[in-house]
Amino acid sequence: MDNLDIKILSKLLNNCRESDRQIGKELGVSGSSVRARIRKMEQSKIIENFTVKVDPPLLGLGVVYIVVSGQNINEILEQMNLIGKPFFLVPCVGGITVCGIVVKENLQEKIKLAKNLMKDIRILSIFEAESNNLNSNLTKTDLEILEQLLKDPRQKIENISKKVNLSTKTITRCLEKFDENEAIQFTLVYDPTKIRGFISHAILVWVDKDLHKTLKFLEENFSESFLQIPFIAKNQIVLFMYSKDIYSMDDLTQKIRNVENIKLADLFIPKKIIFLHDWLKSAIQDSKIFPKLHLVYQTN
DSSP: OOOHHHHHHHHHOOOOTTOOOHHHHHTTTHHHHHHHHHHHHHHTSSEEEEEEOOGGGTTTEEEEEEEEEEEOOHHHHHHHTSSEEEEEEEEETEEEEEEEEESSOOHHHHHHHHHHOOOOEEEEEEOOOOOTEEEEOHHHHHHHHHHHHOOOOOHHHHHHHHHHHHHHHHHHHHHHHHOOOEEEEEEEEOOGGGGOOOOEEEEEEEEEEOOHHHHHHHHHHHHHSSOOOOEEETEEEEEEEEEHHHHHHHHHHHHHHHHTTEEEEEEESSSSEEEHHHHHHHHHHHHHHHHSSOEEEEEO
């Protein structure tokens, strides 16, 4: 991969519905060149599939993030199912796995339960997502369109219109609403082990104070190394980044550790990324049974 490939991959990770032509315009190349490079990344299995990432708080659900020692996926999934529904799994270099678990209620009790039940797996860190009392004005129509996008997030508006029997105007308005909602992201799943010439990695940053001010500083000074938009959970910021080699990766991590208000920064190098959508399909089905057309959710 060259620098243009990684920039295209970054664009798709942040919004895979962005057209080849628009990506090319932003990067100074033709849409056909972008399309050819995407096809090449698909053929080499760097890009595994396109998907939709929905933050569970959007549907009134909580999330517990757990960093565990161990990489037996089946064993970890079995333990996670005791607490809630798995959201994602990311086995990392060094025998560490980062997990996301969707829970319906009593978040703090579930965190205590996780610590007690997951006895066979050593928990290194556990924390809940920051919901900020997230409100959603999703409608049943929105949920129906979201179901279709789960099958193929890059499909054309005309195709969605035919499948859900709604006008293209309605689909367009819905997609605009999704684009404005930070809790919905059209993205992709990639295989970090197949990337040559770059190392994708994540830095979990623990912030002492002024979280949003610190995030702004990180964006202003390190955005050139961002592979994806940063993610916030309580007093943590997850930075998804890329470096050319282990030395530049280590240098980047050290620079971030030296940023004011950052008390700790842990480096994670993913070997595999697994998104699980059973929880989302169930949540959509549960939401659609409500008699009201407009569904408003708010986490506690």
